[in-house]
Structures are given as C-alpha cells and as structure tokens.
Amino acid sequence: MDKAVITVVGQDTVGIIAQVCTYLSQHKVNVLDISQTIIDGFFNMMMIVDYGKSDEEFSALVDGLEELGDKIGVRIRCQREEIFTRMHRV
Amino acid sequence: MLNIMEVHETNQMIEQEKLDVRTITMGISLLDCAAADVDTVCDNIYNKITDKARDLVKVGKAIERDFGIPIVNKRITVTPIALVGASSCKSPADFVRIAHALDRAAKEVGVDLIGGYSALVSKSMTPAEHMLIESIPQALWETDIVCSSVNVGSTKTGIDMDAVELLGHVVKDTAYATRDNDSYGCVKFVAFCNAPDDNPFMAGGFHGVTEGDVVVNVGVSGPGVVSKALDAAKGKDFEFLCETIKRTAFKITRVGQLVAQEASKRLGVPFGIIDLSLAPTAAVGDSVGEVLEKIGLEQVGAPGTTAALAMLNDQVKKGGIMASSYVGGLSGAFIPVSEDKNMIDAAASGCLTIEKLEAMTCVCSVGLDMIAIPGATTASTISGIIADEAAIGMVNQKTTAVRVIPVYGKGVGEVANFGGLMGYAPIIPVNQTSCEAFITRGGRIPAPIHSFKN
Numbered sequence: 353m354d355k356a357v358i359t360v361v362g363q364d365t366v367g368i369i370a371q372v373c374t375y376l377s378q379h380k381v382n383v384l385d386i387s388q389t390i391i392d393g394f395f396n397m398m399m400i401v402d403y404g405k406s407d408e409e410f411s412a413l414v415d416g417l418e419e420l421g422d423k424i425g426v427r428i429r430c431q432r433e434e435i436f437t438r439m440h441r442v
Numbered sequence: 443m444l445n446i447m448e449v450h451e452t453n454q455m456i457e458q459e460k461l462d463v464r465t466i467t468m469g470i471s472l473l474d475c476a477a478a479d480v481d482t483v484c485d486n487i488y489n490k491i492t493d494k495a496r497d498l499v500k501v502g503k504a505i506e507r508d509f510g511i512p513i514v515n516k517r518i519t520v521t522p523i524a525l526v527g528a529s530s531c532k533s534p535a536d537f538v539r540i541a542h543a544l545d546r547a548a549k550e551v552g553v554d555l556i557g558g559y560s561a562l563v564s565k566s567m568t569p570a571e572h573m574l575i576e577s578i579p580q581a582l583w584e585t586d587i588v589c590s591s592v593n594v595g596s597t598k599t600g601i602d603m604d605a606v607e608l609l610g611h612v613v614k615d616t617a618y619a620t621r622d623n624d625s626y627g628c629v630k631f632v633a634f635c636n637a638p639d640d641n642p643f644m645a646g647g648f649h650g651v652t653e654g655d656v657v658v659n660v661g662v663s664g665p666g667v668v669s670k671a672l673d674a675a676k677g678k679d680f681e682f683l684c685e686t687i688k689r690t691a692f693k694i695t696r697v698g699q700l701v702a703q704e705a706s707k708r709l710g711v712p713f714g715i716i717d718l719s720l721a722p723t724a725a726v727g728d729s730v731g732e733v734l735e736k737i738g739l740e741q742v743g744a745p746g747t748t749a750a751l752a753m754l755n756d757q758v759k760k761g762g763i764m765a766s767s768y769v770g771g772l773s774g775a776f777i778p779v780s781e782d783k784n785m786i787d788a789a790a791s792g793c794l795t796i797e798k799l800e801a802m803t804c805v806c807s808v809g810l811d812m813i814a815i816p817g818a819t820t821a822s823t824i825s826g827i828i829a830d831e832a833a834i835g836m837v838n839q840k841t842t843a844v845r846v847i848p849v850y851g852k853g854v855g856e857v858a859n860f861g862g863l864m865g866y867a868p869i870i871p872v873n874q875t876s877c878e879a880f881i882t883r884g885g886r887i888p889a890p891i892h893s894f895k896n
Contacts, residue, residue, distance in 0.1 A: 357449055387446045398446040411507050429453065431510035433444070438696045440448045442764075 354404040355384070355433035358417060362426030364395035372428065375420055376401060379408045395426070400433065453510070460666040460728040461694065462512040463701045464721045465554075466502050467642035469649035469657040469714065470494050472521040472558075480530045484543035487526070491518060491547035491556075494656050494711075499552040501708045505701055513701065514663070514863070518548055519647040520558035528570035534577035541581035544588050557647035559590040562637070565599040565886065575608055579615035582627035589630045589645035593637040595832040597839045601635065601887040606832065609633050610825030610881065614848060617817065621850035624858040628847040629812065633828045635835030635842045640715050641771040646808075646843055657714035658706045659771065662698035663721040664690075665782075666728045668758075672736040683737065684757050691718065691761030699766040717771030718762030719807055720754075722782040724865030730754075730775050731784025742785055743794030751775060752805035772841060774807020780860055780867035781812055789813075790868040796827075797873075804834055809843035814858040814867035817850040819874065824848065826877035829887075837890050 358376075360368060369386070376383060381403050388397040403410060414430045421428030455461035475486035495518055502516045520526075523540055531537050541559055548556035559581055561571040578590050592609060595601035613628055620627035632646040639650020642659035649657070671690040675683045695718045706713035722730045731742040737750040755774045763769050777799070779785045788794035796813065803809045809831050815824075828844045835842030849858040852869055859866045 357444065359449055359453060385443060389446055391450055396446060396450060398444075398449050400444065411504065414507055429510055432508050434700055435509040435511060435697060436444050436449055436452050438700045439452055439693045440444070 353402050356401050356403050356410070356430055357433050357436055358399040358401060358428065358430045360397040360421070360426050360428050361394055365425065368395070368424060368426060369397065371420065371424060372399070372417070375416065379406050379413060379416070381406050381413065455664070455667045456511060459664070459670045460723070460725065461664045461697070462514050463660060463698055464663040465515040465517050465642050465661045466498070466513055466701065466705050467517040467519055467647060467659045467661065468495050468498050468709070468711065469519045469640065469653055469659060471649055471653065471655045472526045473651070476526055476529045478530055480527070480536045480539055483527060483530045484539055487540065487543045488547045491520070491544070492550050495551040495553065497709060501705055504708070505704050509700070511697060511701065515554040516552070517642065517644060517647065518553050518556045519642070519649040520544065520556065521649050521651065522558060522560040522562055524561035524568070524571040524574040525651070527574065528568065531570060531573060534573045534580070537574045537577040538581045538584060541577070541585050541588050545585035548587050553587070555587050555589055555644045557589040557591070557644050558649055559588050560592060560648045562593045563602050563605045564593050564596040566602055567605055575605065575612060578612050578631060579619045579627065582616050582630050583619035589647065591632045591634055591637065591646045591648060593634040594828065595635040595836050595887070597636060597836050597893050598889055600889040601829065601832045601836060603829065603881070603886050604884060606825050606829050607881050609828055610821035610823070613824050613846065614821045617848045617850045624860060625817070625847050625849045626860055629845070629860050629864050631845065633832070633844045635832035636840060638771055638841055642717050643719065643721065643772060645845065653714070654712060656711045658702060658709060658711050659714040659717065660698045660702040660705070661717040661719060661721060661771065662694050664694040665720045665722045665730045665733055667694055668720060669727065669729065669732045669736055672733065680753070684753065687754060687757035688761035691758045692765045694718070695762035695765035713768070715768045715770030716766040718758060718766070718769055718773045719771070720758055720775045722776060722778065723863055724781055724783055724786065726783055729782045729784040730777055731782050731788060735784060741791065741793045742788040743798050747798065748801050748805055751777065751802050755806055772807045776808055776811065777802055777806050778812035780814065780858070780865040781863065782865070786865070786867060789870050796870060800830060800834070803831060803842055804838060808841065809835070811843065811845050812847070812864070812867060813845070814847045814849050814869045815872045816853045816869055817848050818853065819848045819872050822876065822878040822881045823872060823874060825881040827872070829881070833887070
C-alpha cells in the first residue's frame with residue numbers, strides 16, 4: 353500500500369469533499385480515512401489515501417490537487433505519508 | 443493511524459516556522475582523477491562530477507514535491523583538491539585551473555555550491571598544499587560557486603602555525619580580490635581545526651579520504667521550529683525547556699533522515715550522515731539568536747549567553763541522535779552572524795562582541811562564522827583570530843572554524859551585504875593590538891597532553 357496524506361485548508365464551502373473525492377476516484381486513488389476539524393477558524397480536512405493503483409504519477413496527483421484547490425478557493429496539499437509518521441512515531 | 447493535529451503540526455512547521463532541509467550534499471571522491479598533467483586532471487574531474495551528480499538536482503526537486511518539504515540547496519563535496527592535484531600542479535595557477543573545472547562541473551549539474559577546494563595541513567604542508575593555499579584568493583575571485591577550506595590543526599597533531607600565518611594573508615588577499623562585492627570571496631573560505639570528513643554544510647564541506655567513492659549526506663535546519671516550540675516553555679524550569687528542545691530536534695532530524703534515505707535510494711548512492719545542526723537564515727523567525735533570547739536573554743551576548751548556547755547545543759544533539767542511524771558533520775547549533783537576524787541585531791547594537799562570540803564557540807558546534815570585520819585588520823591579527831579558535835578546538839577535542847570577512851574599504855559601523863542565504867552583517871570592532879611576533883615565529887604548536895591516550 354502506498355499511502356499519502358491530503359490536507360485541505362481554507363474557508364468552509366459546499367462540496368469541497370465531493371469535488372476532492374471525485375478527482376481521486378477519477379484517478380483510481382482509494383480513500384482510507386477522512387477527518388475534519390476547525391483550526392484557527394479555518395476548515396481543516398485530512399484524508400489518508402492509497403495511491404498504489406493510481407493511473408497518474410504521484411507528482412501529477414500533487415499538481416492536479418493543487419490546481420483543484422485553486423479552483424475551489426482552498427489550499428490542497430498531497431504529501432507522502434512517511435513525512436508525518438517519521439516525525440511523530442518513534 | 444495519524445491524526446489531523448499531527449499532520450497540521452508538521453505542515454505548520456514547514457509553512458510558518460521555516461522548517462526545511464538545508465542541503466542534500468553528494469560527496470564524490472576524486473582520488474581516481476589524479477594524473478600527470480593538469481588538463482587530464484581537469485577533464486577527469488569534470489567527467490566524474492557530471493556523471494555521478496547528473497540526477498542530484500532532479501531527485502532533490504522530486505523529493506521536495508513528494509513530501510512537501512523544501513530542500514533549499516543541492517551541493518557537492520569533493521576530495522581535498524590539494525591531494526588530487528598534487529601529481530600534476532606545478533604552480534598556484536595550475537590549481538586555479540582545477541577550481542575552474544569544479545565550477546564548470548557544478549554549474550553543469552545545477553547545484554548551488556561545490557566544496558573541497560581544500561588542504562588538510564594540521565601538522566605541516568606539502569609543496570602542493572602550500573601552492574593550493576596560495577591559489578585560494580585567485581580561485582575564489584575567478585569562480586562563482588567553489589568553496590574552500592583549510593584544516594590547520596587537530597587534537598592529535600597540534601596546530602601548523604606556518605599555515606595559520608599564511609591564511610591571514612590568504613583572507614586579506616581574497617578580501618582585496620573581491621573588493622567590488624563587499625569582499626564576498628571570504629564568505630567562501632573557512633579555516634578549520636578538527637575538520638570532519640563528512641560535513642554537508644558550506645563553506646567547510648569536503649569529501650574526506652576516509653569516505654567511500656560517492657555518498658549522500660543531508661543537513662537539516664529548523665531554528666524557527668525550536669523557537670516556536672519554546673513559546674510553550676515560557677516561565678517553565680530547565681527540565682521542561684530541555685525536554686521541549688530535545689523533542690523538537692528529534693522531529694526535525696527525522697525529516698532529514700527520511701529525505702536522506704529517499705535520496706540515497708533514488709540516486710543509488712549510499713547514505714552517509716545527517717548533520718542535525720540548527721542552521722539559521724537572515725529571514726525573520728529563522729534564527730538561533732532568537733532561540734537563545736527565548737531561553738531568557740534580553741539579547742544575544744548578554745551574560746548567560748554561553749550557558750544558554752551550551753544547553754541548546756547539547757539538547758539538539760540528544761534529540762537528534764535518537765532520530766537518525768548516522769549523525770555526523772558538525773551537528774549542533776550554528777551561530778553565524780550575517781545569516782541570523784537576531785545575531786545581526788545584537789552585533790549592530792554592540793551587545794554581541796567578537797570576544798563573546800569566541801567564548802560561545804567553546805560550546806557550539808562550529809566557530810566564528812560569517813563575521814564582518816574592518817577591512818584594515820592586519821593579516822597577522824586575522825591569523826591570531828584563527829590561532830585562538832584552532833586552540834579552542836584542539837584543546838577541547840571539538841571542531842572549530844573561522845570565517846571572517848575583512849570588508850575591503852569599510853570600517854566599524856558600516857554594513858556588508860552578501861545576499862541570499864549569506865545575508866548581511868554590521869562590521870564589528872576587532873582588538874587590533876599586535877600579535878605579529880607570535881604569528882611569525884614559524885613552526886607548529888605541539889599536540890596537547892590529553893591527545894596521548896595510547
């Protein structure tokens with residue numbers, strides 16, 4: 353399994369999760385977990401996904417999600433999971 | 443499973459607290475590039491560097507994208523050129539031709555800096571090493587991204603005072619040669635004692651003879667992250683403070699370890715070490731000086747600064763060592779002046795003097811770094827500064843270094859601008875009382891008594 357973490361930060365608006373999930377399903381990226389909260393007044397969503405069977409190179413997914421974020425008006429980042437697990441797990 | 447707050451914390455470090463990987467540095471041995479004539483040596487060097495490092499920048503950028511962590515510099519270190527050129531170079535000008543070959547190769551592969559225009563002369567100099575040292579001013583003037591260093595002493599050998607004397611002139615001549623640019627050449631030169639073989643940072647990085655053919659070393663950064671973490675330690679005792687620094691250093695170094703392993707895998711080159719130094723920049727919120735001030739000093743340079751730095755350096759090491767299988771290089775807290783906003787301010791206000799900086803070097807991981815001094819400072823005074831710093835390293839069995847810039851045509855109170863990561867610095871006073879008779883004695887300072895442990 354190749355896990356990545358997608359974070360969405362910005363003003364809450366209708367359909368953010370729907371649009372991100374649509375993009376992911378189009379590129380055969382499987383969603384494993386979703387959580388969301390409000391931090392400092394901003395909508396924060398985190399998705400853990402498996403991109404192992406994706407039809408896109410990982411860097412293309414990163415770029416595609418960033419562009420989608422620009423379109424919706426939120427910040428979407430997609431990072432390989434290891435940067436978080438290495439930092440927060442001994 | 444990860445939770446959202448952990449993810450948020452990591453991204454906050456990157457986006458707001460200036461966490462980055464300062465450098466992925468590829469060390470390349472050039473020992474097999476030696477030949478009987480300089481042209482062949484230059485061709486061998488150019489070919490080997492452009493072959494081994496051809497994907498370094500591309501891989502660095504890909505890792506940056508995949509993990510969302512900035513990698514500020516990609517660099518190369520090479521075998522000390524005094525060794526590589528010894529069989530072919532008959533004059534300082536021959537060595538300068540090799541410097542050009544390094545510069546061309548480094549630009550071809552797109553790296554930011556290349557280090558290793560160096561000589562290791564902790565006991566004495568060969569004719570080739572003497573020639574390389576003489577060639578440094580011209581080499582640094584004529585090239586753009588070549589960095590140079592000379593190791594003048596060690597705990598086991600003592601200090602080569604002939605080399606120390608020569609380096610006073612080298613620094614002065616480099617300052618004059620690059621006078622149109624605030625003596626920028628001196629930014630690319632460091633004098634060392636106990637120089638490590640695997641330092642990924644510049645200007646003192648070189649690929650030591652103890653190293654393999656090719657290796658990847660990584661230098662991390664993150665004073666801003668430590669500084670932010672210390673907000674939670676305000677008014678708390680030392681135990682809480684130390685624990686906070688240690689945990690933060692662990693997190694920073696883990697990112698470096700991840701990047702190093704990934705770079706090693708993608709480049710097909712062994713991973714060497716992580717240098718877990720807190721490397722600042724002149725940007726606001728990326729300052730080791732600020733960390734020291736948050737520990738409880740009104741300004742860096744105040745009484746208590748040396749103790750605060752000793753504690754910081756130790757906690758950074760304790761946290762970082764747990765985070766990585768191989769820690770090396772310099773690994774501690776850097777205290778450059780021009781590359782650190784709060785250090786610059788403290789030097790400008792007169793709170794931070796060169797004498798206090800020297801005391802701080804007894805407990806930090808490097809030495810007198812990026813300090814602008816009056817252009818009129820004599821060669822022997824600069825040699826005296828180098829000798830003092832080398833003595834601290836020699837006696838305390840630690841790495842020390844000197845990177846001072848006697849800014850040609852400028853005096854105390856004026857400012858030197860170096861640009862980019864190198865920042866800017868107010869010119870601070872130096873005690874100009876003569877040490878000429880000491881520096882010109884010739885010979886070497888013997889190894890200290892505690893070097894005899896056999």
